[in-house]
Amino acid sequence: MSVNTAPAAIEVAGLSRRYRNTTALDGVTVRFAKDQIHGLLGRNGAGKTTLMSIIAAQDWPTEGQVRVLGHTPHENEQVLPMMCFVREDQRYPDDAQAKHAFKAASLAYENWDWKFANRLIRDFRVPEKTKVKKMSRGQKSAVAVIIGLAARAEVTFFDEPYMGLDAVARQLFYDRLLEDYSEHPRTVVLSSHLIDEIAHLIENVVLIDSGRVLLDEPVEDLRDRAVTLVGRSDAVAEVTAGREVLNQESMGRITRTTVLGRLSEQEHQRVRDLDLDLQPVSLQQLIVRLTTRQSAARDLNDSNHGHGEGEK
Numbered sequence: 120m121s122v123n124t125a126p127a128a129i130e131v132a133g134l135s136r137r138y139r140n141t142t143a144l145d146g147v148t149v150r151f152a153k154d155q156i157h158g159l160l161g162r163n164g165a166g167k168t169t170l171m172s173i174i175a176a177q178d179w180p181t182e183g184q185v186r187v188l189g190h191t192p193h194e195n196e197q198v199l200p201m202m203c204f205v206r207e208d209q210r211y212p213d214d215a216q217a218k219h220a221f222k223a224a225s226l227a228y229e230n231w232d233w234k235f236a237n238r239l240i241r242d243f244r245v246p247e248k249t250k251v252k253k254m255s256r257g258q259k260s261a262v263a264v265i266i267g268l269a270a271r272a273e274v275t276f277f278d279e280p281y282m283g284l285d286a287v288a289r290q291l292f293y294d295r296l297l298e299d300y301s302e303h304p305r306t307v308v309l310s311s312h313l314i315d316e317i318a319h320l321i322e323n324v325v326l327i328d329s330g331r332v333l334l335d336e337p338v339e340d341l342r343d344r345a346v347t348l349v350g351r352s353d354a355v356a357e358v359t360a361g362r363e364v365l366n367q368e369s370m371g372r373i374t375r376t377t378v379l380g381r382l383s384e385q386e387h388q389r390v391r392d393l394d395l396d397l398q399p400v401s402l403q404q405l406i407v408r409l410t411t412r413q414s415a416a417r418d419l420n421d422s423n424h425g426h427g428e429g430e431k
């Protein structure tokens with residue numbers, strides 16, 4: 120596994136957040152490298168929003184430390200304008216129209232780019248003079264996404280920004296994010312359930328489950344953990360024999376199988392001899408399987424060691 124040696128934009132150590140009956144974060148230690156796009160993934164209720172809210176200083180931890188660009192973000196006037204947190208349930212004043220929301224953002228973020236913002240407003244067809252409160256869910260998401268992009272904050276969090284956006288608008292968001300990021304590199308943390316849709320954008324995956332980090336790995340390494348083989352069923356079965364199968368589909372005599380593990384040089388040769396196709400692995404399938412497997416192992420470990428007693 121390669122180690123991410125880029126300097127950290129965000130460093131989180133031993134972070135916990137407990138509510139009365141819930142432990143939303145449970146000793147999270149993780150770093151997000153500077154000027155990269157990170158995917159923050161996990162099932163519903165895993166703790167993604169809580170983690171981003173605490174890093175963005177919109178919530179307080181019960182325990183642990185956070186540093187953003189070398190500073191403690193909470194009540195820190197120096198760091199707060201460097202961060203932009205885009206969330207679906209963003210509240211705006213009752214009378215605020217979209218143009219007021221953009222104006223407020225332009226004043227809050229020193230790197231705000233009006234030219235880019237106006238282009239995005241046209242692209243997403245945002246009715247600027249409509250009150251945000253009266254907008255459709257997709258239009259509200261578009262307002263939030265435009266602010267997140269045009270702010271060009273040094274650290275930007277997009278918490279499931281696609282909620283309500285149709286397929287065309289989502290693609291537009293991915294395209295504009297990638298284009299603008301390549302011209303103006305910055306640190307982006309993107310939480311999403313549509314893993315395969317964002318797979319080409321993200322360089323690093325942080326996967327959390329029940330408030331703990333299950334996986335923190337470059338996407339490239341993650342993809343290397345499995346292979347997908349397509350071809351004659353008997354030939355695919357020969358090469359994949361004895362391996363853990365993540366996914367299998369058959370149509371007539373053709374089978375498409377994804378298995379865990381790398382192929383040896385010998386196996387690669389066999390793949391060529393048998394005329395099989397090697398295809399990229401679905402990150403979504405891989406992550407779903409790893410989440411299920413690792414959280415089951417952890418639950419077993421916890422029950423053996425009595426972890427979590429007294430919390431429920």
Ligand SMILES: Nc1ncnc2c1ncn2[C@@H]1O[C@H](COP(=O)(O)OP(=O)(O)OP(=O)(O)O)[C@@H](O)[C@H]1O
Pocket residue numbers: 138139141142143161162163164165166167168169170
């Ligand atoms: N204000 C709160 N009071 C009590 N419990 C909370 C509060 N906020 C979050 N939680 C709980 O903390 C846990 C983590 O929630 P969080 O919103 O961070 O998850 P998430 O990974 O963002 O989920 P989703 O993908 O569904 O948005 C959940 O069990 C949630 O019910």
